Amino acid sequence: MIRTVRPAVAALALAALSACAASPLAxxxxxxxxxxxxxEVPVAxxxxxxxxxxxxxxxxxxxxxxxxxxxxxxIIKQFTAAGLKPGNHGQWLxxxxxxxxxxxxxxxxxxxxxxxxxxxxxxxxxxxTSYRATPQSRVQDSELVFVGYGINAPxxxxxxxxxxxxxxxxxxxxxxxxxxxxxxxxxxxxGRRMTYYGRWTYxxxxxxxxxxxxxxxxxxxxxxxxxxxxxxxxxTGAQYYVQSANDGMDQTVxxxxxxxxxxxxxxxxxGQDLGRLTAAAQAKGFRAVPLGLKASFGFDNAIRKAQxxxxxxxxxxxxxxxxxxxxxxxxxxxGRCTPDATGDDICNGAVDNATGVAALTALAxxxxxxxxxxxxxxxxAVTLEESGLLGSEYYARHPIYPLDHTVGGVNMDxxxxxxxxxxxxxxxGDKSDLTGYLQAALGAxxxxxxxxxxxxRGSYYRSDHFSMAKRxxxxxxxxxxxxxxxxxxxxxxxxxxxxxxxxxxxxxxEYSPDWDWSGITQDVTLFYRLGRALAVGxxxxxxxxxxxxxxxxxxxxxxxxxx
Numbered sequence: 001m002i003r004t005v006r007p008a009v010a011a012l013a014l015a016a017l018s019a020c021a022a023s024p025l026a027x028x029x030x031x032x033x034x035x036x037x038x039x040e041v042p043v044a045x046x047x048x049x050x051x052x053x054x055x056x057x058x059x060x061x062x063x064x065x066x067x068x069x070x071x072x073x074x075i076i077k078q079f080t081a082a083g084l085k086p087g088n089h090g091q092w093l094x095x096x097x098x099x100x101x102x103x104x105x106x107x108x109x110x111x112x113x114x115x116x117x118x119x120x121x122x123x124x125x126x127x128x129t130s131y132r133a134t135p136q137s138r139v140q141d142s143e144l145v146f147v148g149y150g151i152n153a154p155x156x157x158x159x160x161x162x163x164x165x166x167x168x169x170x171x172x173x174x175x176x177x178x179x180x181x182x183x184x185x186x187x188x189x190x191g192r193r194m195t196y197y198g199r200w201t202y203x204x205x206x207x208x209x210x211x212x213x214x215x216x217x218x219x220x221x222x223x224x225x226x227x228x229x230x231x232x233x234x235x236t237g238a239q240y241y242v243q244s245a246n247d248g249m250d251q252t253v254x255x256x257x258x259x260x261x262x263x264x265x266x267x268x269x270x271g272q273d274l275g276r277l278t279a280a281a282q283a284k285g286f287r288a289v290p291l292g293l294k295a296s297f298g299f300d301n302a303i304r305k306a307q308x309x310x311x312x313x314x315x316x317x318x319x320x321x322x323x324x325x326x327x328x329x330x331x332x333x334x335g336r337c338t339p340d341a342t343g344d345d346i347c348n349g350a351v352d353n354a355t356g357v358a359a360l361t362a363l364a365x366x367x368x369x370x371x372x373x374x375x376x377x378x379x380x381a382v383t384l385e386e387s388g389l390l391g392s393e394y395y396a397r398h399p400i401y402p403l404d405h406t407v408g409g410v411n412m413d414x415x416x417x418x419x420x421x422x423x424x425x426x427x428x429g430d431k432s433d434l435t436g437y438l439q440a441a442l443g444a445x446x447x448x449x450x451x452x453x454x455x456x457r458g459s460y461y462r463s464d465h466f467s468m469a470k471r472x473x474x475x476x477x478x479x480x481x482x483x484x485x486x487x488x489x490x491x492x493x494x495x496x497x498x499x500x501x502x503x504x505x506x507x508x509x510e511y512s513p514d515w516d517w518s519g520i521t522q523d524v525t526l527f528y529r530l531g532r533a534l535a536v537g538x539x540x541x542x543x544x545x546x547x548x549x550x551x552x553x554x555x556x557x558x559x560x561x562x563x
Contacts, residue, residue, distance in 0.1 A: 031537030033441035033529040039366045041521045041528075049078050049358035053331070054350035054511045061349055062335025063308035063383045064098070075311045075331060075381050078361045083368035084313030087378055088400050094310040096383055096394045097243040099133050099303060103236075106299040109258070111144070113293040114269030120262050122299075126216070127235040128256025130301060131204075133247040137254050138298035142170040142213045144266065144291040148281030149174045150203040150215070155551050156188055157284065164288045167211040170295050172263065173203050176223035178282040180456055185429070188284070193429055194458035196470060196548045198223075201461070204255040214254045214295070218263040218274070225457045231257050240387035242394045243305060254297070269293060308332075308383040310391050312400060315367055317376035317535070324401040325377050325535045326409030326473070327363055327527070328392060328464050329356030330385030334505060344507040351499065351509050355415040355520060357381050362524050363531065373535035375407060385413075385464055392464035396471050404562035407534050408434060408474040408541050410527050411465035416480065417515035418495045420522045423450040423481030428460030431549075432474040433541035434530075441529040445522075450481040472553035474541045476530055480519055 052058075052074050059067045076092045086092045106122040120126050130137040148160040150173035177198035179187030189195050196202050200217055207215035221227050235257065241248065258266075264274045270291035280286055311331065317323065333349025348354075360379050367377055378401055382391030396403070424447050426438060442449060452459065460466065465475035482492025503509040534541075540563045543550040557563030 031533050031539070033437050033533040034444040036441075036529045036532050038525045038528045038532075039369050041524045042362050042365050043517050043521060045078075045082070045365060046355075046358035046362050046517070046520065046524075049361050050350055050354040051511045053354040053357060054348040054509075056346055056348070058348075060335040060337065060347045061331060061333045063332045063387070064306040065335060068308060071331060072309055072311060075357060078357075079311065079313040079364065079379065082361045082364035084315060084364050084379055087312035087314035087380075092311055092313070094312055094395065094398075094400060096308045096310055096391050097305065098308060098384060098387070098390055099241050099243045099247075099305050100238050101130065101133060101241065102238040102302045103129055103137075103299040104302065107297050109295060109297040111266055111269065111293050111295055112141070118265065118269060120258070123232055123236060124259075125262045126256055126258045126297075127232060128214075128216075128254045128297060128299065129235055129239050130254050130299075131241060131248040131251035132253065133243075133303050134301060135303070136298065136300055139170065139214045139254050140296050140298075141294040142168060142296070144172055144270075144293045144295050145169050146267065146272070146277055146289040146291060147171045147173055148277075148286050148288065149176070149178050149197070150206055151178075151197045152206055152210075153197055153548065155546060155548075158188070160281070160286060160288060161206075161210050162287060164290075165211070166207070168213055170214040170216060171207045171210070171212045172258075172266070172291070173207070173215060173217045174223075174278060174281060175200065175217050175220055176456070180223045185455070190429070193455035194461075196458075196461055199458050199461045204252065207255075208251045212252055214252050214256070216295075217257045218260055219257050220260050223456070225454065228259060240384065240390060242390050242397065266293065267291065308391065310383055310395055311381040313364065313379040315364065315372070315377045315379075317374055318372045319374040320538070321376045322405050323375040324406045325375055325531055326380060326401075326406055326468065326475075327360055327377065327412070327531055328380040328382060328409060328468075329353055329360050329412040330383065330391060330464055331357050331381045332383050332386055332391070334386060337505070337507065340507045347505060347507055348510045350511040351416065351503065352414040352505070353385070353412075354511070355417070356412040359412045359415060359520070359524050359527065363528055366524075366528050367532065367535070370532070373532065374538070375535045376401070377531065377535050382464055389464055389467050392467035396467040403468065403471050403473050404556035404559060406468070406473045408476070409465070409468065410476045410531050411463060412523075412527065413463050415520045415523050416495065416499060417512075417517065418484070418519050419487070419491075419516050420485045420518045421447075421481045421492060422483045422485060423448045424526065425450050425452060425479050425481050427452060427477040427479065429455060430544070431460075431547050432543045434474050434476055437530055437533055437541070438476070438478065441526055441533075444529070445526065447526075450483065469549055470552075472543075472549055472556050474543060474553070478526070480523055
């Protein structure tokens with residue numbers, strides 16, 4: 001799991017909608033989750049799954065290691081017992097080819113064309129890597145262009161690249177969205193709540209689409225939501241990607257970050273002011289500013305290619321089997337890691353994310369017991385989430401079931417073994433018609449909707465559902481809130497803080513027979529209602545008008561045979 005554990009309860013406009021089962025939303029949804037009756041959750045089956053996958057014998061479930069086969073065999077055994085059929089054209093596994101790229105011998109970032117040459121040190125001043133699987137990455141005398149927030153959003157009438165040819169040039173890009181400093185969510189880019197246009201992944205992708213040679217994001221701690229130390233540690237070691245047929249040659253030569261003072265110095269040398277340009281970039285109609293300076297930097301790359309696997313199971317539909325509802329959870333964890341005080345160096349990943357795989361197995365068992373559905377239900381245990389959502393990204397690039405025939409889905413990541421709560425969080429806010437399904441289910445279960453404490457951090461874009469969402473498939477990203485039935489918000493916050501401090505990504509994330517399964521049972525019951533309603537119905541939920549993923553869903557649905 002890449003994101004942090006459940007956020008504290010915060011106010012959200014959506015909370016006003018979550019009153020009760022009589023909500024008008026419930027009656028407007030075909031096959032509403034409010035009318036779904038969930039079978040008993042097979043807690044014993046989930047316990048067995050978690051206990052097996054998180055045992056020391058699996059050595060932390062690191063992908064592409066000697067224990068991967070042991071992990072895959074266990075998941076297949078559990079999927080089979082739950083009643084699933086092999087989901088990849090009669091096979092259980094989908095190959096996931098990956099590439100590891102580790103940079104070395106990085107040069108300083110040299111900037112020429114001003115009154116005097118400037119150089120900036122790798123690590124302290126800038127970092128850069130490449131998506132291209134090539135032995136060397138070299139950016140030489142590339143013209144620097146300030147492109148504001150680096151956003152091209154036709155549905156919002158916004159294009160920071162309008163009127164400029166970026167071929168051969170290096171984009172200097174601001175982090176986050178143009179309206180990130182707002183306190184509410186009324187801005188064009190949803191104000192304080194980050195959209196995908198604010199994520200660094202989007203900015204690098206768009207720079208490549210524009211033909212840029214390189215892209216450098218200006219780091220600023222508040223809009224980035226983390227300090228330079230996080231950037232430095234994350235971008236100076238091995239980087240993992242899904243292998244592509246062209247070895248990533250359609251991407252920029254290099255992607256990186258520069259410290260804010262570095263950006264200020266570069267712009268000053270060009271006779272510009274970062275603060276003034278930032279203010280200009282926050283208004284519609286901004287046009288990119290060539291800086292009259294050139295950048296040069298480079299590094300060598302050590303390349304290692306490997307292969308891991310997704311596990312795919314299916315409960316075939318009876319009336320519209322080509323229409324698919326997707327359930328996903330990642331099976332991988334960190335493997336062997338930094339030893340604790342006892343010398344234990346196995347990060348077992350019991351909560352993160354053996355619980356998610358156990359939920360997949362439980363949902364398969366529950367749906368089998370409840371009987372067949374009109375649509376097919378696909379259960380996807382993906383690899384390499386901890387390395388950057390690579391298993392789900394590969395599936396989304398090479399879907400076994402076409403994404404324009406995938407109705408929607410539920411992703412499950414790190415279900416806390418703590419008590420039931422009175423509330424549920426909706427990561428990403430109200431983005432799609434799925435919100436109506438959630439409201440109907442919450443009303444029927446007597447739960448309320450709480451919000452994210454930090455919507456500016458873009459948590460929706462940091463787990464496996466996002467690989468599908470950015471290609472148009474509406475996906476639920478929901479989790480238990482922190483208003484616990486026993487102990488209230490204080491108990492929920494304490495449990496979350498305890499896990500984050502004492503177990504998250506540590507050897508102590510281990511299975512215990514003393515776990516409280518009431519909260520996980522609540523989670524799985526909610527997931528069942530949501531997925532089952534999609535599987536028995538005939539509606540095609542879409543993203544709301546203006547959402548960053550609406551256009552791609554509309555396009556896929558408009559194609560012959562789509563949606």
